[in-house]
Amino acid sequence: MPFFTPPSAQPSTTSLSPPNSNSNTPTPISLSPNNTSQSQPTNNNNNTSHVPISPPHHSHTNLNSTNIPIQPPTTTTNPPTNIPSIIEKPAAATSLPNSLPGSHSMVTRSKKGIFKPKKLYTVSKFPLPITIEPSCPSKAIKIAEWKSAMSDEFNALLSNNTWSLVPPHSSQNVIGCKWVFRIKRNPDGSVARYKARLVAKGFHQQPGIDYTDTFSPVIKPQTIKLVICIALHHNWSLSHMDVNNAFLNGTISETIYMSQPYGFVHPQYPNHVCKLHKSLYGLKQAPRAWFQALQKFLLDYGFQNAKSDTSLFVYVQANIIAYFLVYVDDILLTGNDPIFLSQFQQDLSTRFSLKNLGTPSHFLGVEFVPTNNGIFLSQQHYIRDLLESTNMHDSKPVSTPMSTSCSLVAPTDAPICDVTAYRKIIGSLQYLSLTRPDISFSVNRLSQHLATPTSLHLQAAKRVLRYLKGTITQGLHLTRDKSFNLTAFCDADWAGDRTDYKSTAAYIIYFGPNPISWSSKKQRTVAKSSTEAEYRTIASTTQEIIWLQQLLTELHCPLQQKPTLYSDNLGATYLCANPVFHSRMKHLAIDYHFVRDLVQADKLQVLHIPTGSQLADLLTKPLSSSRHSLLTSKIGVVDPSTILRGRVEDKII
Structure with missing residues (x-):
């Protein structure tokens, strides 16, 4: 408690004085157990030396109790060297000037030398557990x-x-x-x-x-x-x-x-x-x-x-x-x-x-689990570590990675969240999308806000983690098949981004019954129509198909038939096969001729598919729980307990 100094007193000479006589010389107080006299605080402005003050002693007080060090307030005069430095409990009585009206005695204790222990030094006294990776x-x-x-x-x-x-x-x-x-x-x-x-x-x-x-x-x-x-x-x-x-x-x-x-x-x-x-x-x-x-x-x-x-x-x-x-x-x-x-x-x-590790069980963080008809690829341990590091291991699971009503447009004055933590989560989710195409669209949308993420974007990222918690055992099941064919599904969400009205393009490509390549990406330019957006998606999917064909050729595994590409847009499908070219499509000349030449050379087949059977729809926008669950199982992301899938042709409803 701070000492109160009256206007007439000097702040630097305020002192605590023991009981004294008429003499102006302070008298040391004996700390002997035989001393049972009681002392009353008085005010004497002439005293400038600080003397330890003995508290009142009673006959029933334990005079052998633990001693407590006490330091009087700092002044310009040093205390005498012959004065003892410790006193028994209770603490010393601090006297207030009794010249003030309503003044009274108050028991206080100096806080000097009393502090909370620093945990940094306390922890370092113990040996570092060998299960923790040291930092130095x-x-x-x-x-x-x-x-x-x-x-x-x-x-x-x-x-x-x-x-x-x-x-x-x-x-x-x-x-x-x-x-x-x-x-x-x-x-x-x-x-x-x-x-x-x-x-x-x-x-x-x-x-x-x-x-x-x-x-x-x-x-x-x-x-x-x-x-x-x-x-x-x-x-x-x-x-x-x-x-x-x-x-x-x-x-x-x-x-x-x-x-x-x-x-x-x-x-x-x-x-x-x-x-x-x-x-x-x-x-x-x-x-x-x-x-x-x-x-x-x-x-x-x-x-x-x-x-x-x-x-x-x-x-x-x-x-x-x-x-x-x-x-x-x-x-x-x-x-x-x-x-x-x-x-x-x-x-x-x-x-x-x-180091010869034999048959792979883990490769680049992906778990290889042999099955009767193939290999099951998953990242269960990686997901568990991610949930632990983000403190989401006890979160409540959800059925979809992104809500259908989710809007990632934050107010202009919204505060920015922890950028490092947000980027760490998105980077981990991008790596998880290597075996989980069902989160590709959500990861793509969240990756567009890495520069200035807000709490709104962080909550959306945590929802993806909650979805992964509920589907932690799911993965890709690559099965043994006799056919060497490439089948692709592509789709576009026209003007799906409400901030710049650009479209989201997506595709998923199968080798036999197994998904091997997928992508969900926002187009670089604004499409004037849904046909334009879909046609640009067909062109980008065709580029990936050509690269896979070249790769298969170098692997000495030629395709048994020409690749097939499915699109749910009739206008884009007709443009691939028919020489329809007018002023509204002039700016698509390069993409137009690139796809059309392959179709005319009989190196690519573009077919129409109903929207309800479009598998790439999962990678273009948020879907309802039932629709998302249906397409997730059809594209090949399954639980190991339900590894029963048919051919790609059977996926078309």
Whole structure:
């Protein structure tokens, strides 16, 4: 409680005085247990020294109670050194000037030295659990599991001749490095191993000096699903391999200097820097250098690099055919000759350090579950982790990812929500759409507000999470089929966006009975009619069909018949087959001739389909619960307990 100072008193000399006599000299109060005299506070403005005040003592008071330190208010005069620094409880009595009318005694206690404990330091006293990924190496190096992982990584770098120590020089651009820790888990969630990786701080690199080209390709999701379908068709086995420290196998041509890693500084040369000879994680050119090293080995072995997908390599010799797919350091291998595949894996492991994981159970975060007639692809663990990280694991499920009455047009003065959290959710949902085409439209709409999301958009994103919670076990079931045919469904929601009146175009393409490619995207220009919007969608779908045909040709799997494309717009369908061209369609000349030439060359068939049977309708706009559930099951997103589907032709009602 603040001290009140009357106008006549000096703020800097307000003091607390013990009972005293007529003498102006303050008298110390004895703290002996024999002292039972009671003291009454009085006011004496001449006293400038502060003396600890003893509270009233009674005969029944426990004088041996715990002592409490007390500090009097700060003044210009220091207390005498012979005065005791502690007193017994209760706290000292603070006297107010009794010259004021209505003044009375009040018991207070100094707050100096009393504070809440800082949790930061309290938590750091306990050891870090080994099931938590540490954020700094100083904590990780104190734990045996993480220290062993750091030593393994460091020894691997030394054995690979990744760098050599050189004296520092002022002209060197020395980049930093850091340790990154990850826990590798088994499919059931248990800890498989502890991984520590030394990463260079590539953001310190200077363009044109430390690096030039940085692009490195990865395998496309459509190619992965297409190769799986071909392997199922021929009853081929799939092999999953992982390259250990893949980026360390690349060779760099630039001269790069890096500081020594924490915890492994050379005791004899602590000030030296590392001159890199091999690529390292974190360098901007590291992915490109690794891919070039792998590409050179495969081409020398006899593989051919596919032009339709640069990360696909095809081996065709005599009666042997093999497919090699690579996504950074994850490899998927299949073919018709098990002896050749086994020999190739041995030769590959001789050149690079590999882990042969056998039949894939997890590939790029997608779970592979074998069934009697194919493979079931899902991302259940990824969805569970996403729900946990967003605190939506206890949310109430909903039947559709987006409400039919949902409007994402926020007021102009609406506050912006947490941009980082919103972008993290949308990025995770985009990755989930690799096996869940039923959320593609919702993810596309929400992705259009990444710059300035509001609470309205965040609520819409959380609704998608609630939908995933109710359908967490659903996924794609790729089945074995004898036919090699491409079938496409395309649709457009004309002027569906009420802000700029642009249309939403969508398509889904099947290889046999299995969906392998789909898209939901807003068109770049405003369509003047529904026919124009639908025709532009047909043109973009045809581009994807042509690319898939070229990919199948390089895989040596030619189609048995020409692709079929279904559209529910009669006007757009007639434009594909009939030479109808007038002034209202002049601005569509390129798209018009592109599709029409393929139809006339008998390389594409465009047919009309009723709107009720249009499967791509699921990817163009929000639907009712019953309609959404019906189309979701028809496009191939099913629960593993209900894996009973017919052919694509059976999907047309």
